[in-house]
Amino acid sequence: MFAASLIIFGATQALPGDAARSILGRAAQPESLAALRHQLGLDKPVWQQYWEWISGVFSGDLGSSLANGLAVTDVLGERLLYSSFLMLIAAAISIPFGIVLGAVSARKRDSAFDQTAGVATLGLAALPEFVVGITLAVLFSTTVFHILPSVVVTEEGVGPWHYPKEFVLPVLTLVIAVVPYTSRIMRASTVEILESDFVEMARLKGLSERRVLWRHAVPNALAPTFQVTALNLAYLAGGIVVVETVFNYPGIGSLLVESVRARDMPTVQAIALLITGLYVVLNLLADLATILVSPRLRTSLE
């Protein structure tokens, strides 16, 4: 995490252009350039700039946006709410759906259902998010049916829950991006578990096939699935960048794209750090969840 922050800062510092010059334009007077550089702290040594930035991060001060002079935390606030709302809903739908789909596929292994699900998830997993998003927009909003809005237009100060209709397509896009991975891993690990001795034991005890699957096999198959799910949520943290842009969704992803275009470094740094932090935390959670959910590992821990 520390190394990642160094890279983010290092990469954004290595820029050949000069932030002060890009704000004031080419015709700027040398004196005003120097003044602005001083104001932005650009005349200090690099390590000192890094220190000020990183200590600012810990005290909740991310500097101010170069584009509009507002504090980055203020710019981020509402966007962050929108993005987390989007990700949470997408996760709440896709995780259980993926797990059930994978478990059922494993149970009906090699059946028509399993084959169809296998090919469908393989194909969908390969598609880039913006392809899925635009296809959905064409299908449901612009060309074939006209039932859902393809662009999210929001007012300031209104929470994301005021726009249920606008949410459908972005959420659906993210769900389609994540479900294939979850269900494929779930299927693979359930198949493996269903062949193991203790499942055979449970069957021999005379338990119903359904009980064997959901009470004995699935809990053990969840471990790798949790890991993949957390990884994919982390992947969603990157995916929202594209999906939010497709639907003009006012979250941190589209803000990142706008800030990169405007070369608004403090905002880019803040969002990159945020998304990367989320990514790292989710990866850690994945490892933790794996240990907690799997009976085998849990007992070995005690």
Place this chain on the structure above:
Amino acid sequence: MSDLAAAETAEVGRAEKRTRPWRVLMLTAWAQHRTKIGLGITLLLVGIALIGPFLAPYPPDQGVEGQLPFAQPSSDAWFGTDAIGRDVLSRFLWGGISVLILAGLSTAIGVSLGVAVGLIAARARGKLDDVLMRTMDVLLSFPQIVFALILAATVGPNLWLLVGAVALTTMPRAARVARGAAVEIVQRDFVRAAEAIGLPRRQILFGEVLPNIASPLIVETTLRLTFNVAVVAGLSFLGFGLQPPAADWGLMINENRNGLTLQPWPVLLPVIAIALLTIGTSLVGDGINRAMIGIERGSRGSE
């Protein structure tokens, strides 16, 4: 499959060992429908991208005479015109090659670097292994597209940078696979034997170990290629790839997105093409992966 196991146990005949697993893998993969279908789709798209420019009825960057922006399909322009009145079909036919080159190049560079890092880490163990793999972990802690965006923010849109950024995000993933597969190989007797007769380290790694981890690497390469097509097209779509007036599938989608209600074709054609390309490469990857798993099971069973 049994002759593979035989080759595995018979340590003599190194040349045999070098070619056989590779050929068995390809033949087994080819026996699967999905590999054939996937390869067919991929080749079709590659064909469009390569030959397309010669078939295009108009130059990619000029308007069609007498056509308004977002004109509907007609005999002059089969798929209509785009946001500034250029022929959609021509731009589509010109716009595939950039996606292929960028994705292919970044995958090739990224996987080569990753394999080198993975092999060195697996061979070295100890401190160097730790340092290399932790560095890879740091690179892995960025989502691919965010990493590329940070670089784009710093230097501005630049194609070499884009290839470099995507390659850099490909590297750690390939390195993990390479190291994982090689760790076990470097302890085998034939590697020890090669060390004993004093072969140089580089020759041992790339001549002896590399052919033995070819299967997982091929699978990983097709997987990374699929992802990189998506990332490269995605970056173009976000406006950080090729710059106008270039013809590029991702850029086409970006330019014509606002006219989706008026004229869907300039968006739909590249969307369909990118979708098919990624599905095609992933089918091929899945076919090879299944073949690899099948071979592993077979050889384990007969040992």
